[in-house]
Amino acid sequence: MANERILIVEDEEDVLELESYNLKKNGYNVEAATTGEQALEKALNHTFDLVLLDIMLPTVDGLEVCKILKTNPQTAEVPIIMLTAKGEESDIVAGLELGADDYITKPFSPRVLMARVKAVLRRKRKPTPEESETVRRGPIEIHPNRHMVTVEGQNVDLTSTEFSLLHLLARKPGWVFTRYKIVDAIHGTDHAVTDRSVDVQVVGLRKKLGSAGKLIETVRGVGYRFKDLSAEQDIL
Template structure:
């Protein structure tokens, strides 16, 4: 199998070396850039399979780099994992809303970073998410969009229209972190006014009705929610 190419955009040499060493141990090919400008050029020229992007960069910061990557036709589909410092929750939210796939918080464990890289690569290789009409079976859940029906271990669960839409949206992308704003943007409630605050109410209701299966909806503190990644 051909090795995947990972581009590291990070201005601190010791962090670049740490990340490079651990990725190479896992048989990834590694490219690197010390600035946002250099990273954008490398991304467009080399078209890596994934980009690790530091948010605190000199010159063009990580937010601007992420924005330009997602606006460029050549690079828009390259997955981006943000590397952020503690206390930058608002930046994480903004990055996810710009199109980044995931994030790690510094100081991070190299094992955690490699696991995140592999998870994103796995989701990428699995292809696009299911369509709005495909029946989704994950764990002990069966979600039938056409019928607006959810089954847990073969037993029907009575959900409101908005609860169903929130569950379906999250379950179609297991492992992906979504901000409350992204969930609001994707869900158009018919029986409940959907706002960022009401997303939390929907999730509480979902977990209660799904019982044990409600644990699949995971809270990402300060950011939003994700559906448990499929093994």
């Protein structure tokens, strides 16, 4: 049975009850906040394993809360799942750019809610021996156990999703990963993929990697790969 602590930030009573009921039913410890101010007070003064954060909040909205939590060293590593209105792609992109780890569009089913929560928390588990191995590709070094990436010896600050994306591609240089394969590997199944949501993660990752970002190549109409001139190119 799960025992992780989850902070729900939601001002709609019916949605809050739905989230709280299903999380508690699955063994999670739940605490709630109905405003951005309450969310920040709780998150900065208590320890949580995950924040389930609605974007549309009174006064301080969810995007601002996400920005503050992701830029605070105390809470930067806490995963955040954003809740957005259906079809609001701009909100999804903004949340991902601020460091959110995943998103759910309203309305949603309890099954989708639990799949997303479990997938995000599963990424915090201890990696397998293969997943723990340091990956060296040109100027880039990826250290999974320390969740650290360096480029030419300099640390690069990546979000959890950006780290997972880079690790996925770099472990199999030359292989082409479709956007759907990337989402399945990082977020799990039952995730509503959009080209834009994947692309914005890649753009942000390339920017943070600097000149080494060119090692992540776009395969037009298909997806992305980590550059490897000596390997055959396969499509997953």
